[in-house]
Amino acid sequence: VPKPPSEGESFDDLGRYAGPATLILSSLAEGPKHGYALTKDIEAFAQVRLGPGTLYGALGRLEAQGLIEAVKSKDRRRPYRLTASGAAALRAQLAAQRRVAEVGLRRLSGSWNTL
Amino acid sequence: VTSVDRRVGRLLRWYPPAWRARYGEEFAELLAAQIADEPRCARRTLDVIRVGVGQRWGEALGEDPCDPGLDRSRSAMALVYLSLTVFVGLALGMWSQLRTGVQVATVTGRPVPEAVGISESVLSITALVGLLLFLAVVARAVVTALRGGRAGARGHGGPALVLGSALGALSVMGWSADRSSWYTPAGAALPGRGPLHVGTLWIRRAGRPHHARVGAPVVVLADARG
Numbered sequence: 260v261p262k263p264p265s266e267g268e269s270f271d272d273l274g275r276y277a278g279p280a281t282l283i284l285s286s287l288a289e290g291p292k293h294g295y296a297l298t299k300d301i302e303a304f305a306q307v308r309l310g311p312g313t314l315y316g317a318l319g320r321l322e323a324q325g326l327i328e329a330v331k332s333k334d335r336r337r338p339y340r341l342t343a344s345g346a347a348a349l350r351a352q353l354a355a356q357r358r359v360a361e362v363g364l365r366r367l368s369g370s371w372n373t374l
Numbered sequence: 375v376t377s378v379d380r381r382v383g384r385l386l387r388w389y390p391p392a393w394r395a396r397y398g399e400e401f402a403e404l405l406a407a408q409i410a411d412e413p414r415c416a417r418r419t420l421d422v423i424r425v426g427v428g429q430r431w432g433e434a435l436g437e438d439p440c441d442p443g444l445d446r447s448r449s450a451m452a453l454v455y456l457s458l459t460v461f462v463g464l465a466l467g468m469w470s471q472l473r474t475g476v477q478v479a480t481v482t483g484r485p486v487p488e489a490v491g492i493s494e495s496v497l498s499i500t501a502l503v504g505l506l507l508f509l510a511v512v513a514r515a516v517v518t519a520l521r522g523g524r525a526g527a528r529g530h531g532g533p534a535l536v537l538g539s540a541l542g543a544l545s546v547m548g549w550s551a552d553r554s555s556w557y558t559p560a561g562a563a564l565p566g567r568g569p570l571h572v573g574t575l576w577i578r579r580a581g582r583p584h585h586a587r588v589g590a591p592v593v594v595l596a597d598a599r600g
Binding site: 293294295298310311312313314315316318319335336337 | 393396397399400401402403404405407408417418420421422423424425426428429
């Protein structure tokens with residue numbers, strides 16, 4: 260598997276939040292969302308229920324790294340949106356995941372198809 | 375104030391004030407919405423507490439949220455040093471008590487082998503830990519000097535914590551042994567109620583009438599207290 264592009268290294272820095280970060284950025288790729296909307300969207304498209312602590316732990320990291328930013332709002336539920344560097348990091352991360360998935364599926368079809 | 379508000383408030387208290395100032399309001403909104411969806415959820419509560427404790431831990435270590443790699447190594451080192459601190463503190467406390475009170479049986483005039491074994495093992499391991507810490511500090515100073523830097527106090531907090539704990543345990547527990555009736559020239563019954571009451575229970579249950587004797591280590595401790 261080739262080395263992912265350098266933008267993907269942002270995810271290495273996220274440590275234990277790398278998994279939730281992919282989900283959050285994928286959800287924000289559709290448009291700005293606040294915390295509750297993020298959890299509902301992620302649950303719908305990934306069947307993963309992020310705990311509130313995990314969600315905000317990841318949001319804090321992503322915001323500190325400049326991958327997302329808070330949108331000014333009068334509402335207590337502050338929305339977040341993807342930044343340009345966040346979009347680039349997400350694109351690289353998903354491309355790397357796709358390469359892994361393609362290799363795994365190809366090998367499965369070659370060796371385990373007859374079972 | 376509703377019961378939901380009270381629950382949210384209790385959960386928020388797990389987080390440090392700086393974090394609450396930044397995310398508290400929106401986090402409270404999310405929690406209230408999730409509690410409305412599902413009033414009782416142990417997994418959610420544990421998740422909130424786990425991350426809150428992590429945030430407080432990170433704040434205590436002065437974590438930089440932009441450099442999580444550094445955070446992980448700091449957290450790991452802090453755990454190592456805290457474990458060493460607890461170990462060394464307890465070990466030296468136990469050692470001082472055993473050394474001053476329990477290891478000599480005046481009835482037979484011979485040391486109690488189990489007590490001597492524990493005492494010497496604890497002392498050996500503690501000395502090894504101390505030596506490794508000392509070498510780590512020296513190595514760091516040498517590497518810093520070779521790189522042309524100036525060795526500062528940064529990075530020495532862990533060893534200082536462990537060594538300070540060791541000295542504190544020796545002083546406090548030595549004082550405790552000295553002031554208590556655990557040893558007397560006449561040989562008071564041992565051990566009495568004290569921090570190591572439970573720890574030395576098995577020795578008392580051996581069925582032998584262990585008595586204390588003032589020995590050289592006591593003099594050393596008394597001198598150290600000075």
